[in-house]
Amino acid sequence: PAPQACCRFDAVPGRTAARSAGNKGQAVNDGRCAGPNASTCARTASSAITGTIQDQAGAVIAGAKIIVRSLETNLTRNIVTDGQGRYTLPELRVGQYEIRAEQTGFKTSVKTLTLTIGETAVVNLTLEAARVEVNQEVFDAPPINTTSPELSYLVGERAIRELPLNGRNYTDLALLQPGVTAFPLRDGGSAVAHGLGMSINGQDIRSNVYLLDGTLQNDFTNGPAGSAASTVLGTETIREFRVEVNSYSAEFGRNFGGQINAISKSGSNRFSGSLYQFHRNDNMDARNFFDREPIGKPEFKRNQFGGTLGGPLVKDKTFFFVGYEALIERLGKTINSFVPDANARQGILPSGTVTVSPVIKPYLDLIPLPNGPSIGGGLANYFFRFNQTIDQSYVQGRVDHRFNDHHQVFARYTFDDADQGLPTDYPQFPRDFISRNQFATIEHTWLMSASVVNTARLGFSRTRIGQNVFSDVPSSLPPFVPGRKSIGDIDIGGMQRFGPQSSADLRLTQNVFSFSDTLSYVRGKHLFKTGGTIERYQDNMLNPTFSLGIYAFADLSSFLRNVPRQFIGLTPEAQFDRYWRFTTVGLFAQDDYKLTPHLTINLGLRYEFATVPLDRRDVSLPNLTDQAVTPGPLYNNPSYKNISPRLGFAWDVFGNTKTSLRGGYGWYFNTNNQQNLIVTVTNPPATP
Numbered sequence: 001p002a003p004q005a006c007c008r009f010d011a012v013p014g015r016t017a018a019r020s021a022g023n024k025g026q027a028v029n030d031g032r033c034a035g036p037n038a039s040t041c042a043r044t045a046s047s048a049i050t051g052t053i054q055d056q057a058g059a060v061i062a063g064a065k066i067i068v069r070s071l072e073t074n075l076t077r078n079i080v081t082d083g084q085g086r087y088t089l090p091e092l093r094v095g096q097y098e099i100r101a102e103q104t105g106f107k108t109s110v111k112t113l114t115l116t117i118g119e120t121a122v123v124n125l126t127l128e129a130a131r132v133e134v135n136q137e138v139f140d141a142p143p144i145n146t147t148s149p150e151l152s153y154l155v156g157e158r159a160i161r162e163l164p165l166n167g168r169n170y171t172d173l174a175l176l177q178p179g180v181t182a183f184p185l186r187d188g189g190s191a192v193a194h195g196l197g198m199s200i201n202g203q204d205i206r207s208n209v210y211l212l213d214g215t216l217q218n219d220f221t222n223g224p225a226g227s228a229a230s231t232v233l234g235t236e237t238i239r240e241f242r243v244e245v246n247s248y249s250a251e252f253g254r255n256f257g258g259q260i261n262a263i264s265k266s267g268s269n270r271f272s273g274s275l276y277q278f279h280r281n282d283n284m285d286a287r288n289f290f291d292r293e294p295i296g297k298p299e300f301k302r303n304q305f306g307g308t309l310g311g312p313l314v315k316d317k318t319f320f321f322v323g324y325e326a327l328i329e330r331l332g333k334t335i336n337s338f339v340p341d342a343n344a345r346q347g348i349l350p351s352g353t354v355t356v357s358p359v360i361k362p363y364l365d366l367i368p369l370p371n372g373p374s375i376g377g378g379l380a381n382y383f384f385r386f387n388q389t390i391d392q393s394y395v396q397g398r399v400d401h402r403f404n405d406h407h408q409v410f411a412r413y414t415f416d417d418a419d420q421g422l423p424t425d426y427p428q429f430p431r432d433f434i435s436r437n438q439f440a441t442i443e444h445t446w447l448m449s450a451s452v453v454n455t456a457r458l459g460f461s462r463t464r465i466g467q468n469v470f471s472d473v474p475s476s477l478p479p480f481v482p483g484r485k486s487i488g489d490i491d492i493g494g495m496q497r498f499g500p501q502s503s504a505d506l507r508l509t510q511n512v513f514s515f516s517d518t519l520s521y522v523r524g525k526h527l528f529k530t531g532g533t534i535e536r537y538q539d540n541m542l543n544p545t546f547s548l549g550i551y552a553f554a555d556l557s558s559f560l561r562n563v564p565r566q567f568i569g570l571t572p573e574a575q576f577d578r579y580w581r582f583t584t585v586g587l588f589a590q591d592d593y594k595l596t597p598h599l600t601i602n603l604g605l606r607y608e609f610a611t612v613p614l615d616r617r618d619v620s621l622p623n624l625t626d627q628a629v630t631p632g633p634l635y636n637n638p639s640y641k642n643i644s645p646r647l648g649f650a651w652d653v654f655g656n657t658k659t660s661l662r663g664g665y666g667w668y669f670n671t672n673n674q675q676n677l678i679v680t681v682t683n684p685p686a687t688p
Contacts, residue, residue: 046455047115048527050088050147051123052597053081053101060085061127064103071096071112072268074316075402079450086594088527090520091445091453094119094239094263101125116154117242117263120147122657146657147600148592149648149664151246152259153177157239168278168304168325170235171196171224174243174260196232197223200258201245206675207257213264213412213441214516215459216254220508220539222675225463227418228435229327233394234414236274236308237323239265247664250588250604250646251518251529256668264412266400267319271311278304282332290334292372295385298332306394313399322397327418329390337382337425338495339367340556344378349557357562363490364560366473367498368426378556379494384427392418406447414439425496428472438462451522459514466507466542469500480549483572488548493555504544508678511538525594532587539580539613539674543681546570574687578680580613584671590646598655602664604646609639610671617686629684634677642669 053064064081072095081087094117101109106127115121155173165172175182175198183197183205197205210217210224217225226232241262244252252259282300291297306325313320343349345364347356356364372381398412416437423430440460447453471486480488489499518531549569553559570576586608593601612633619629648664681687 046091047094047118048088048090048092048120049097049099049113049115049123050086050120050527051125053085053087053103053125053127055106055127056129061103061106064101064106064127067100067102068092069098069100071098072270073319073400073402074269075408076405077447077450082524084525086525088451088522090522090527090529091455091518093266099123099125101127103127105130116156117240117261118152119154120145122146144652144657144660145650145662146598146652146660147650148249148602149247149650149662150244150249151664152242152244152248154242155240160235160238160240165235167231168233168235169196169231170238170241170262171198171232171260174198174241177243177245179245180243180258196226196230198258198260200243203257204670205257206673207255207670209252209254209257209259211259211261212414212439213262213443214457215439215441216461216512216514216535217437217439217463218461218672219437219463219465220510220541220674221465221678222255222672225437225439225461226435227392227416227437228420228433228465229329229390229392229418230420231327231392233325233327233392233416234323234396236276236306236325237265237321237396237414239263247646247648247666249602249648250590250606250644250666251531253533253586253588253606253608253644253669254584254672255670257670264396264398264414265308265310265321265323266398266410267310267312267321269312269315269319271309273307273309275307276305278302288334290336290383292334292383295334295383298334298385298387300331302329302331303327317402319400320398323395325394327390327392329388331388331390333386333388333423335384335386335423335425335427336372337384338375338379339370339382340364341370341374341378341380344556344560347560349378349560350376351557354557354560356560360560360562362474362477363487363498366428366477377494386423386427386430387421388423389421390418391420392416407444409442409444411442412440424499424501426498429500430470431501432468432470433465434467435463435465437464453520454517455520456517457515459512459516461512461514462510464507464509467501467503467505469504471500480551480567481547481569481572484548486548488569489550490559491550491552492559493553495556497550499550500548502545502548502550504547505542506544507540507542509538509540510674511540512536527592529590529592530588532585534586535584537580537582537584537613537674539578539582539677541578541580541678541681542576543578543678544570544576545681547574547576570682570687575617576681576687578615578617578677580615580674580677582611582613582674584608584610586671598652600650602646602648602650604666606644606646608642608644608669608671609637612637613674613677618680619683619685634680639669639671642671644668 053061062083066079066087069076077089079087094115096114099111109125160170174180179201181199183199199205206222219225244259280302287297304327308323310321347354368382370380370382374380394416396414400410402408418435420433442458444456489497491497514535516533521528547570551564552566554565588606590604595601618634619631644667646666650662653659
C-alpha cells in the first residue's frame with residue numbers, strides 16, 4: 001500500500017482577485033479548485049451543487065423549492081430544502097446551469113453558474129421579502145474548496161481551446177499542474193513505450209489511471225493510451241479533464257498514482273461546430289549540424305486537420321456531437337551511425353591485422369560503406385536519409401437522450417488508428433509502429449427521487465499496439481534461428497546494433513469489459529455514495545522479443561574473426577503467444593458529513609482486488625533453489641487484503657468561502673500491474 005496524506009490551507013483576499021485569476025474557473029488552474037491560492041474540489045466525472053437558503057436576517061428557510069436547469073439541454077432537477085435550509089443535488093453533468101429558489105412570501109432568486117468536472121459547487125442564496133419580481137445574477141462558484149480534501153487540478157474547456165499546443169495533444173496541459181512531471185515514453189526503440197507518461201507526486205509512471213467518461217483507457221503496459229504516433233488526438237472532442245493528485249475519495253481506485261479524468265463534449269439545443277487545419281513545414285528551418293551535403297536538409301511537412309459538429313436531434317430530448325481529426329506527417333531525418341572503414345573491411349585494424357572469417361564476410365558486406373570522417377578504432381561515420389511517416393485518424397461520436405425527467409442516457413464511441421514508419425540505425429531495417437484504440441461508454445442516470453440518484457455505466461476499452469519489422473537483406477542469408485523470417489541482430493562493440501528491431505513483429509492487445517454503478521443519497525447533513533466496479537480483462541500477447549537471435553561481439557576485431565561473446569535467442573519451438581484472463585472488483589462507500597455549517601468530514605472505505613492472470617502455460621519458481629518450475633499461477637495473490645480507508649476534512653474557517661483548511665489521509669494500492677506480464681513470455685518450458 002501507499003499511504004497518502006495532505007493538509008492544505010487556502011485563502012483568497014477577495015472575490016474580485018479570485019475572479020481575475022480564475023476567469024470564472026475556465027483557465028488551466030481553475031480559480032475555484034486550483035492555482036497558487038486555491039486547492040481542489042475533485043470528485044468523479046459527475047458534479048454536484050449544494051448550499052443553504054436564508055432570508056435577509058440570516059434565518060434558514062425550510063421547504064424552499066430549488067429548481068436547477070441546464071441551459072444547454074433544458075434538463076431540470078427539483079429539490080426542497082430541509083429543516084436547516086440545506087439542499088444538495090448530486091450526480092449532475094458538467095455545463096451551464098440556472099439555479100432558481102422559490103418560497104411563498106419571498107422573491108424568487110435566480111443565479112447561473114458553470115459546473116466543471118468533479119466539482120461540488122456551493123451556492124448559498126438569500127431570499128428577500130415578498131414582491132412579485134425575480135432577482136437574477138451570474139454566480140461565480142466560491143474560489144476555494146470548502147467541501148472535500150482532494151488535491152486536484154482542472155484543465156477547463158477554455159484552456160483546452162485557447163492555449164497553444166504543439167501537436168495538439170490535450171494531455172500535455174496536465175504538465176502545467178503542480179506535482180506533475182513529464183516522462184516521455186519513447187525510449188529510442190521499444191515498441192511498448194509510447195505516449196506521454198507522467199509521474200504524479202513522484203509515483204511510478206505506470207501507476208496512473210486514465211479515464212474518459214469513466215471508462216478505462218490504460219493499455220496493456222498500464223501506460224497512457226497514446227497512439228503509435230506518440231500523441232493523443234481529439235482535443236476538439238474533449239470538454240475538460242481533471243488531474244487527481246492526492247487524497248482522492250473512495251470512489252477512485254485501481255492504482256495509487258494520479259487519476260486523469262476526462263469527459264467528452266456533448267451536443268446541446270444549439271448547433272455548433274468547427275473546421276481547422278494546422279500546417280507546418282521546413283521552409284524557414286535552419287539546417288541541422290548533421291544535415292551535410294550531399295544529403296542536405298531533409299524535408300518536413302505536417303498537416304493536422306479536422307472538424308466537429310454538435311446540436312439537437314430532437315429539441316430538449318436528443319443531442320449529438322461528432323468530431324474527426326487526422327494527422328499526416330512526413331519528417332525527413334539524417335541518421336548517423338558507425339560502420340567499419342575501408343581498412344577494417346580488409347582486416348587492417350589499428351591494433352593489428354586480422355583475417356576476416358569467410359562466415360562473417362556476407363554480413364560485413366551488408367554493412368554500408370562509410371561516407372563520413374573516421375572516428376578511430378577501424379570505424380567511421382555513416383549518414384543516411386530516412387523519411388519518417390505518420391498517418392493517424394481519430395473519430396469520436398456521442399449521443400445524449402432524455403427519456404423523461406427521471407431517466408437520461410448517453411453513448412459515446414471513440415476510434416483511433418495510427419501508423420508510424422520509424423528508422424533503425426541502418427537503412428536495411430526500417431519498422432512500422434502501429435496502434436488501434438477503441439473506447440465505448442453507455443451511461444444511464446436514474447433520478448429515483450429528489451435526493452436519490454443512481455448512475456450505471458457500461459464500458460469497453462480495446463487497445464492494440466505493435467510493430468512490423470523489415471529486413472532488406474539477400475534471401476540467401478539464413479536466419480540465425482531456424483524457421484524465423486529473417487536474420488537477427490549483430491552487436492559489435494563501438495557500433496550501433498545492426499539488424500531489425502529486437503522486439504520483432506510484436507502485438508499487445510487488451511480488451512476490458514467494465515460495469516460500474518453508483519448510488520448517491522442525500523439525507524440531512526449526509527451525502528452518501530456507494531457503488532462498485534467490475535472489469536474483465538483479456539490480455540492477448542504475441543511477444544517474439546529475442547526470437548530472431550542476437551550475436552554479441554566484444555569489438556570489431558572479434559566480429560571480423562567470428563569470435564562471438566554470446567548468443568541470445570529463443571529456440572525454434574518457442575511459443576510467443578499468451579492469452580491471460582483476469583478480473584478486478586472494486587467496492588466503495590463514501591459519506592460526506594456536514595458536521596457544522598462550515599466543517600465537512602469526509603469518510604470513505606474501498607475494497608478492491610484482482611484475480612491472478614491465467615494462461616494454461618503459466619509457471620512459477622516459488623523458491624530460488626528449486627530445480628524445476630512449477631506449472632500454475634504466476635504468483636500468490638496479495639490483493640484480497642486491499643482494504644483502503646479514506647479520511648478527510650474541509651473547514652470553511654470564517655464561513656465566507658474565502659478561507660479553507662483541508663486535510664486527508666488514505667491507503668492506496670496498485671491493484672493493476674498487468675505490464676509485468678510482458679516479460680514472462682521467456683519462462684520455460686513453453687518458451688525455452
